[in-house]
Amino acid sequence: MPLGLHRTNSCVDIDFTLRRKFKRTAFRPLQRDVIVAALAGDDVFVQAATGFGKSLCFQLPAVIDHGITIVVSPLLALMTDQVNALLAADIAAGTINGNTLYEEKQRLLQDLATGHPFTRLLYVTPEQCASEHFRKHLKVVYEQKELARIAVDEAHCISEWGHDFRPSFKELRWFRDNFPEVPIICLTATATEQVRNDCINILGLSPSKLKVFTMSTSRKNLHYEVRFKSDEEDHFDDFLNWLKGAHRRRAENMIRRAELKKEGKRLDNFSGIIYTIFRQDCETLAARLRHHGIGAKPYHAGLRNDEKNETLQRWVNNDKGYDVIVATTAFGMGIDKEDVRFVVHWQLPKSFEGFYQEAGRAGRDGKASMCIMYYSREDRDRAYNRLSKDNIKEKLNLAARAKSLKALVDYCEDVETCRHRIITKYFGETEIPECEYACDWHKDSAKLKRAKQNGLQSEEWVSTQREMGRYDSGYDGYD
Numbered sequence: 001m002p003l004g005l006h007r008t009n010s011c012v013d014i015d016f017t018l019r020r021k022f023k024r025t026a027f028r029p030l031q032r033d034v035i036v037a038a039l040a041g042d043d044v045f046v047q048a049a050t051g052f053g054k055s056l057c058f059q060l061p062a063v064i065d066h067g068i069t070i071v072v073s074p075l076l077a078l079m080t081d082q083v084n085a086l087l088a089a090d091i092a093a094g095t096i097n098g099n100t101l102y103e104e105k106q107r108l109l110q111d112l113a114t115g116h117p118f119t120r121l122l123y124v125t126p127e128q129c130a131s132e133h134f135r136k137h138l139k140v141v142y143e144q145k146e147l148a149r150i151a152v153d154e155a156h157c158i159s160e161w162g163h164d165f166r167p168s169f170k171e172l173r174w175f176r177d178n179f180p181e182v183p184i185i186c187l188t189a190t191a192t193e194q195v196r197n198d199c200i201n202i203l204g205l206s207p208s209k210l211k212v213f214t215m216s217t218s219r220k221n222l223h224y225e226v227r228f229k230s231d232e233e234d235h236f237d238d239f240l241n242w243l244k245g246a247h248r249r250r251a252e253n254m255i256r257r258a259e260l261k262k263e264g265k266r267l268d269n270f271s272g273i274i275y276t277i278f279r280q281d282c283e284t285l286a287a288r289l290r291h292h293g294i295g296a297k298p299y300h301a302g303l304r305n306d307e308k309n310e311t312l313q314r315w316v317n318n319d320k321g322y323d324v325i326v327a328t329t330a331f332g333m334g335i336d337k338e339d340v341r342f343v344v345h346w347q348l349p350k351s352f353e354g355f356y357q358e359a360g361r362a363g364r365d366g367k368a369s370m371c372i373m374y375y376s377r378e379d380r381d382r383a384y385n386r387l388s389k390d391n392i393k394e395k396l397n398l399a400a401r402a403k404s405l406k407a408l409v410d411y412c413e414d415v416e417t418c419r420h421r422i423i424t425k426y427f428g429e430t431e432i433p434e435c436e437y438a439c440d441w442h443k444d445s446a447k448l449k450r451a452k453q454n455g456l457q458s459e460e461w462v463s464t465q466r467e468m469g470r471y472d473s474g475y476d477g478y479d
């Protein structure tokens with residue numbers, strides 16, 4: 001007899017659980033269908049925009065179903081954040097990762113060893129899943145028919161064609177090989193068709209029982225804009241003017257003013273993230289902004305853990321002095337702060353998907369938010385340069401990464417197309433996304449063309465400078 005669970009759930013429970021446990025009044029489009037498929041025991045592949053609400057797609061079934069759900073994620077911040085939120089909702093959840101205290105880890109392992117765990121959702125890293133000790137415990141749970149489901153978050157990490165390939169994700173195939181009846185749900189915001197196929201094949205999702213849900217990657221409340229620059233000028237003033245302008249407009253808008261007052265919010269609490277590539281930029285840029293009265297703080301891997309935690313917490317709480325975080329890549333992934341009003345890329349990031357995910361930290365409450373990319377041809381060349389150096393170190397998926405970077409450069413250089421359209425097309429969508437003046441091209445295409453003409457150095461100038469060795473890569477490693 002197969003060791004899978006006997007499923008007797010009825011859809012009637014779903015709305016009740018949504019309201020009672022998750023304190024939400026209605027599902028977002030397709031969330032219900034995903035949850036119904038998961039509860040029916042199907043394998044599920046979900047691709048949906050950043051901020052769509054993918055977590056609910058495995059959390060709600062985990063609460064309804066009998067047994068434990070193992071959630072595999074590469075993002076430590078996400079695990080802690082989600083576990084805390086679940087515990088606050090009185091749902092038994094835990095995480096085992098590199099930061100878990102010894103006692104807590106032992107408690108969770110003992111819970112598994114009973115075969116009938118009390119924990120409903122256990123968040124683990126892919127590395128943890130590869131440990132023999134952990135696997136032994138999971139087998140006990142499986143034999144007791146208490147292993148409800150495996151959820152693989154950020155599933156694109158499985159594919160060598162993904163922007164964030166992690167070899168440890170490939171080992172997750174072990175679940176299907178050892179627990180063939182236990183359904184798997186995998187979720188991502190960023191998968192091209194190739195990445196999607198890789199996820200399905202590598203995890204061994206069964207074609208006969210697989211439900212694929214792909215939703216548009218489009219986020220219509222995000223306003224995308226590219227601002228052109230060159231090495232010859234500092235774009236700090238351009239950004240400062242934009243930010244001060246946003247503060248001013250808030251102050252002048254009587255209705256908004258009254259709303260903020262009622263909510264007890266500061267006028268200058270215009271929360272945002274600036275992504276930079278270099279640690280040094282985080283420090284200097286944050287200091288320059290502070291000098292101009294902006295509450296800005298740096299965040300990078302060179303800071304102490306307690307400093308980073310304090311900065312993150314105070315930014316999430318909207319404390320004065322913590323409005324803008326100047327961070328190296330990947331800051332905020334897994335942090336569910338809903339009122340981020342802008343995300344700025346100070347330089348060209350290293351992949352299209354990385355750009356999309358980082359920009360996607362903005363406007364998770366559905367309100368209009370800005371995503372500004374500062375682009376120069378010198379930055380473009382430096383990005384290609386770093387790519388080749390990274391590859392010397394890692395020897396990993398160079399072709400995929402070069403393709404992704406090229407797509408991002410094309411996005412920046414394109415002054416003939418809606419930005420939302422470029423993004424959805426990259427992810428293989430054919431439908432034209434809605435864009436109501438939510439990109440620089442739709443707002444004023446002639447102005448955009450002029451800005452490119454005036455703002456970028458010509459290719460000839462860039463190549464001459466390169467040949468003369470006038471700029472180096474400034475590269476000291478990503479965080």
Ligand SMILES: Nc1ncnc2c1ncn2[C@@H]1O[C@H](COP(=O)(O)OP(=O)(O)OP(=O)(O)O)[C@@H](O)[C@H]1O
Nearest residue numbers: 024026027028049050051052053054055056189336
């Ligand atoms: N049905 C719903 N009604 C209201 N809010 C919801 C609903 N579903 C999810 N949310 C909220 O939406 C926010 C985003 O959800 P979640 O963190 O799961 O996004 P995500 O799809 O994983 O995005 P990302 O890929 O960017 O991490 C959360 O605050 C979550 O509580």
